Amino acid sequence: MITLNELTKKFGALEALKNISLEIKKGTITYLVGPNASGKTTLIKSILGLVKPTTGFITIDNERLNGNHSYRSKIGYMPQIASFPENLTVVEILKMMKNLREDLTSYDEELIGHFKLEKEYNKRLKNLSGGTKQKVNAVIAFLFNPEILILDEPTAGLDPVSSSILKDKILKENNNGKTMVFTSHILSELEELAQDVIFLLEGETRFRGTITDLIRSTGQQNLERAIASIMKGS
Amino acid sequence: MKILLKIIRYQIHDMSRSMWLIIYTLFFLVVGYGLTNFSSDAPKVLVSIMNITLIIIPLVSIIFGTIYHYNNKDYIILMLSQPIKRKTLFFGIYLGLIIPLISSFLIGTLIPIIFSRIVLGDYFDVLFYLFGSGIFQTAVFVAIAFMIASYNENRMLGLGLSIFVWLCFAVLYDGMLLIIIQYFNDYPLEKILIGFSIFNPIDLARILIILKLDVAALMGYTGAVFQKFFNTDLGIIVSVISLIIWTGIPLVIGNKKFSKKDF
Numbered sequence: 001m002i003t004l005n006e007l008t009k010k011f012g013a014l015e016a017l018k019n020i021s022l023e024i025k026k027g028t029i030t031y032l033v034g035p036n037a038s039g040k041t042t043l044i045k046s047i048l049g050l051v052k053p054t055t056g057f058i059t060i061d062n063e064r065l066n067g068n069h070s071y072r073s074k075i076g077y078m079p080q081i082a083s084f085p086e087n088l089t090v091v092e093i094l095k096m097m098k099n100l101r102e103d104l105t106s107y108d109e110e111l112i113g114h115f116k117l118e119k120e121y122n123k124r125l126k127n128l129s130g131g132t133k134q135k136v137n138a139v140i141a142f143l144f145n146p147e148i149l150i151l152d153e154p155t156a157g158l159d160p161v162s163s164s165i166l167k168d169k170i171l172k173e174n175n176n177g178k179t180m181v182f183t184s185h186i187l188s189e190l191e192e193l194a195q196d197v198i199f200l201l202e203g204e205t206r207f208r209g210t211i212t213d214l215i216r217s218t219g220q221q222n223l224e225r226a227i228a229s230i231m232k233g234s
Numbered sequence: 235m236k237i238l239l240k241i242i243r244y245q246i247h248d249m250s251r252s253m254w255l256i257i258y259t260l261f262f263l264v265v266g267y268g269l270t271n272f273s274s275d276a277p278k279v280l281v282s283i284m285n286i287t288l289i290i291i292p293l294v295s296i297i298f299g300t301i302y303h304y305n306n307k308d309y310i311i312l313m314l315s316q317p318i319k320r321k322t323l324f325f326g327i328y329l330g331l332i333i334p335l336i337s338s339f340l341i342g343t344l345i346p347i348i349f350s351r352i353v354l355g356d357y358f359d360v361l362f363y364l365f366g367s368g369i370f371q372t373a374v375f376v377a378i379a380f381m382i383a384s385y386n387e388n389r390m391l392g393l394g395l396s397i398f399v400w401l402c403f404a405v406l407y408d409g410m411l412l413i414i415i416q417y418f419n420d421y422p423l424e425k426i427l428i429g430f431s432i433f434n435p436i437d438l439a440r441i442l443i444i445l446k447l448d449v450a451a452l453m454g455y456t457g458a459v460f461q462k463f464f465n466t467d468l469g470i471i472v473s474v475i476s477l478i479i480w481t482g483i484p485l486v487i488g489n490k491k492f493s494k495k496d497f
Binding site for chain 2: 048079099100102
């Protein structure tokens with residue numbers, strides 16, 4: 001379980017997160033939705049310890065984050081932009097990640113097969129396409145069987161086939177009891193996967209609940225219109 | 235510690251395939267080969283190699299270090315989302331960068347010198363200082379680069395600052411010293427100059443090497459005072475300590491910022 005307690009983050013004069021308190025329950029798929037610059041990525045990065053909150057704090061499984069690093073072994077992260085040392089090959093980067101996590105001996109490499117990444121194994125990362133890099137990124141996020149998965153626009157750079165492979169994987173891992181936190185702009189994906197929606201607008205939570213709640217509370221007929229009406233209603 | 239070594243290992247692996255590193259090595263090879271063929275006068279060759287390395291190493295180190303930091307920001311973020319301490323990553327990247335750069339310099343300079351007619355045994359101490367200074371220049375200027383990159387999110391500003399810092403140490407500082415010497419002609423400045431040279435890692439290295447060669451006689455009375463100071467154990471200890479401080483301070487400041495900043 002991830003808990004945010006009155007979390008505020010300021011970048012100079014800009015308030016990226018304004019006093020956010022929320023709970024993300026174990027085993028749910030939670031979607032962070034909101035327009036650009038609404039604070040989604042800042043929120044995700046705070047959970048990962050990449051961004052240090054100005055005030056407030058975060059706890060994961062009742063352990064308060066205070067600059068320690070060990071809690072991140074529970075988290076798999078797939079950033080929006082993938083980047084690796086450019087002269088390493090795919091197989092080397094996977095080996096490196098495994099090497100850095102000596103505490104583990106079993107890996108979840110299912111996605112490598114599904115994405116057919118083996119044929120790219122000996123290519124250097126600088127020669128890979130954006131989509132292929134994103135696939136490597138996804139493989140790394142799932143590699144260590146983490147309890148919590150944080151995916152920042154995971155399907156953005158992927159073709160429909162790969163994107164549905166990833167979605168299947170997400171559902172499968174969720175059935176295994178994993179907690180997932182996503183951001184996405186693709187509404188069809190939201191309708192397909194989201195169990196819980198957090199709507200962020202200008203650093204504040206505007207809505208929290210299921211998709212049906214969201215549609216009902218705005219009085220609109222579908223998700224797209226419901227979201228549009230929240231954005232406008234600000 | 236184990237994780238640090240692993241980060242360094244993969245980084246060296248990555249760097250060793252970098253085209254820029256190969257060009258850097260080739261540069262030293264070509265310059266060294268050219269200079270050793272031009273003249274058979276060993277001190278002249280060594281002074282020329284020293285002059286080139288003292289310009290090129292700081293420049294390449296500071297620019298390469300800054301660009302490397304900016305180009306690998308997303309990689310740094312990915313690594314920091316793993317259970318790795320920020321400090322470990324910072325020093326891992328630092329060491330993983332300077333080790334290949336230093337090896338490049340050592341290979342590139344040593345090979346032409348070995349194949350030339352310079353009798354290595356006669357100039358052992360000069361070579362020792364030459365290589366030592368090359369190693370320290372790399373360590374100092376990559377450290378400064380990392381400090382600058384940690385503080386500045388804007389890569390253009392960061393790169394500009396790096397070039398400016400290099401310019402200060404390589405050119406402006408000497409110019410300033412000359413003006414001071416000119417103005418205070420009538421005063422005995424030798425001891426003060428020793429103090430000033432310690433504040434510039436490039437000058438310090440240059441003085442150390444020149445004093446090992448006969449050309450030091452050309453430096454006149456100042457040279458004699460320098461010789462008296464830098465040729466003693468105390469002088470050498472002071473120089474080495476000040477070079478270590480020159481590496482340590484930017485690293486400590488850079489690491490502090492790196493550990494606190496938002497990515």
